[in-house]
Amino acid sequence: MRTSSAINVHALSKTFGEGEIAVNAVRNVDLDVEPGEVVLIMGPSGSGKTTLLLMLGAMMRPTTGSIIIDGIDLATTPERRLPALRANHLGFIFQDFNLLSALTALENVELACNLAGIAGREASDRATELLQRVGLNERLHFHPDQLSGGEKQRVAIARALVNRPTLVLADEPTANLDSSHGREIARVLRELASEQNCSIVVVSHDERLREIADRTLWLEDGAFREFDTMVADPVCTMTVHPSDATPHYQHNGITYWFCSQTCQKDFATNPGSYLDRTNQP
Amino acid sequence: MATRSASHNMPGRVPLARRNLLADPRRLVASAAAVGLAIMLILLLDGLWNGINRSVTTYEDNVGADLYVAQPGTHNFFGAVSQIPLSSVDLVRKQPGVNWASPVRTFLAIVSLHDRKIPASIIGWMPGQPGGPWEISKGRAPRTKNEIAIGRVMANRHNLQIGESLELMGRKFQIVGTSTDTFMLSFIFMTHAATDQLLGASDTTSFVLVGTNRPAEVRAELAASGLAVHNRDEFAARDLVVMTRAYALPIGMMRGVAFAIGILVIALSVYTAMMDRRREYGIVKAMGASRNYLLSLALRQSLIVAAAGFIAGTLFFLGGRAIIAAVRPQFTVVLTSASIARALGAAILMALVASLIPARRLARLEPATAYRGG
């Protein structure tokens, strides 16, 4: 076991259900993330990304394997100790921001401090500092419904980082943002991770996040694959891994790969309409 | 740079429970009003109960006797059958420490009014001695065998005027005054001699009322001479039991129902408020909220609703009492500090019980819902 890693995942598997209906959502995954490293995990729908993230976030028990953060194995830690672990060692960023609507931006961040046992002035100072750092000095006392999507996600980033966690987990953090805000969020996330030496595992379909990632991993059928063989789906532009099982279609002697049967069908009905924006293999 | 937050210097924790409730003020107001009605009912029932209790013991409270000498086996004043020789009065008077002793005869009788018959407590006493009307509101106290003073509430309710005559057990009496009485008991005061005639009994009485500064010693000495002696508080307490027995159950049940309604309203309003933000609570859980933190969220919200309900209930009560006083002045609704403490205690207890339901629901909430977008 490498002790220099911020997080060390070994032989991690998750199986839902039993017997005939068993789903092996994550299969025998190994992953080491260095302190301050940003790891992007991509993969088709249903490949087990969220399942993996939930296990890393101590919100779901693995079927087998170990997840070691700061020397603690999440897989075997008693249930009652998990909340404190989540509050102190982990940060979370969600696709739809998930701020608490009745609280101001500042209070949303302060609440995270409270949950880690920090209250009063110290919590408020820390929260203010971080919100200023993500450029929200003018928005401290705004409620989420008064903030734009990008601003909300910046509050969420401040909230995830305020307790200086070892690892931040983000599920599709840019999915609900337009491209300029998505890029902005990615940049802020990267900067803060470097400053605080905090590791980030991001799950996304968003190619833009590759710019900030130190490493991109491809998850398919619950296991990591080599990434250099990836191609883009000409219909939805998602990254796909060509294999016999991947939907594909031949047009003018070239094979195009798709994320799903639906995209394949769309393409087949009128290939010409997609080809001007195609990324060929 | 960090110290620019000086304006935000609220100590402690983010008041999430309060913020979440205040985010929907209309629901909070509606819940407070509903809980307020339950609290109002509890206060009104308590006040009526206090009024009943006070009126039942009006005689004992006002007549000024410290001890009551009675026939052995008699344990209360109203409606009790006690017959002792009139000579007991002299026996009692001789006892050292006795300031005064006077005979009182009492029994329940049916009074025939022009349109109906009503029960009343006949009290016969020796004019000039204690035991009779302690306060005459109109007219004067009876002096002769044909005169009576009746209770004010009874006089008002049945429109009986001074100077009119009233038929009682086949005899006619003239009303010469009105005295204190209550909505629970109608008093008719007459001379002891008049009661002798009505009952055809002479040389007997029901009780000997005793005034003394040393009730314990006098009581022990009288009891040694074979008389049954009771002190004021015992008599009042037993009268209470006898007279209020019929009311205790319905009032108790109504209190219980009001209490249960309060619990349900608080539980329902906090529960629905929480379910509307189910996802947000999932996030709080994902962020690492402990069981205790979530429990305190549920409890705080319940307490806030209960506190708002208590304030609303007190205001409703004051309004309700004013209405009762205007419409049915004979009903006395008595607000004591104990009633307020009881209502407050009920509100807090409601909140405690009510918080169990949302707390249980929160405890079972999956933090993963925050990720799954559930």
Ligand SMILES: Nc1ncnc2c1ncn2[C@@H]1O[C@H](COP(=O)(O)OP(=O)(O)OP(=O)(O)O)[C@@H](O)[C@H]1O
């Ligand atoms: N609670 C569950 N019970 C049974 N099966 C589940 C459960 N959660 C997930 N699965 C299955 O596990 C597999 C992986 O799901 P997961 O949500 O991790 O995929 P994902 O990569 O996050 O997909 P997406 O990109 O659509 O979010 C899927 O086949 C899914 O149906």
Ligand SMILES: [Mg+2]
């Ligand atoms: Mg997912």
